[in-house]
Amino acid sequence: APYHTVVVSANTDRALEAFELGVLDFIGKPFTQERISKAIERFSLHQFKGQCQRLSYRKNNVLCFLQVDDIQFIQAAGHYSEITTKDNQTILHDKHLDRLMQILPQGFMRVHRSYAIPLDEVKHIEQHSGAKYIAHLHSGASVPVGRTKFSTLVDALGQ
Template sequence: MRILIIEDEARIAARIERFVRELLGPTRTRLARCDSVADGIEHIRSQGIDLLFLDLNLNGQDGFEVLKHVVAESFHTIVISAYTDKAITAFEYGVLDFIAKPFAIERIQQALNRVESRAASSQPSLKFLAVKGRGQIRLIPVDDVLFVQGSGVYSELHLQNGTTVLHDKSLEKLAQLLPASFERIHKSYLADSRYFSKIHIQSGGRYTLQLTSGHHLPIGRTRYEQLKKHFY
């Protein structure tokens, strides 16, 4: 398991690391530590992780900034913070657990049990997609996305309110991260199966998928048989 601790107090970071190694064993962990938002984001993007222990006050910086910048990555997050009033916000970001400081090894064990239980049942459920623009990051709820259209190395998110926003990840990358309800219906399209309405047969052996929103999307020839199962 690739684990990252983002904590600016070396004593607390060492305590978390000691507890984790004691509970999981040295052969089951590849553990790293960072003490700032920027270093944590860089490590996640360059190395990839399975589990994040995150403090919310990093030398005066907001730890939630880490989650905003890497929200489309797939890993579990356990927040460890003295700011218990931020617990509700943390769970809105999709964190798996919130541990209040000070903490004992038993509380870390409980959190790790949740990680293993979730890993055994399913992958983390992505709740938001981060869209960057004009120096800001906007969090788009996955539930607002009807379908995704590939646009080179980028993707266009088509939302339920009729707007379209550009995402800086490719369609292939988003296909790995989005919930199972999103299906690849064409080499250039992902669509949420909860909004499938009808399949239309066109001339020349072509097919289109109608969504409940009224959108008509092309269906790849190799995808037609699989999609039919939604309607029979």
């Protein structure tokens, strides 16, 4: 849609109805500055989802930029993320994997609670006993695939 709606109302009992109609956010009165800021952040995330072409990160007090096309896979590392590039460099990013998934382009998929990959990097998927799956990437790296993510991954790759 070319526009997004945020409803601000004292009738919080109608919030569910508002979301069913497609509003981006519902803010109950009385509201705080923090709540307004959260709505603006939600708008920003929604507005730019899939448009991020590069990520910024700090290395030795220098602001660096990484093209998302250069990402081989991303692994959760506590409150941070470890990004492994196609030339096998590891970059520690200050955002959690959940947050990175909100800004990365559509071609990235969370395949495990601790891993995300660009779909075009998948060479094949191997099944092991006990319903364990491993995605083998073109680079030669291997990434675990969660049982609950397997069929979604196969569907995404089959299209």
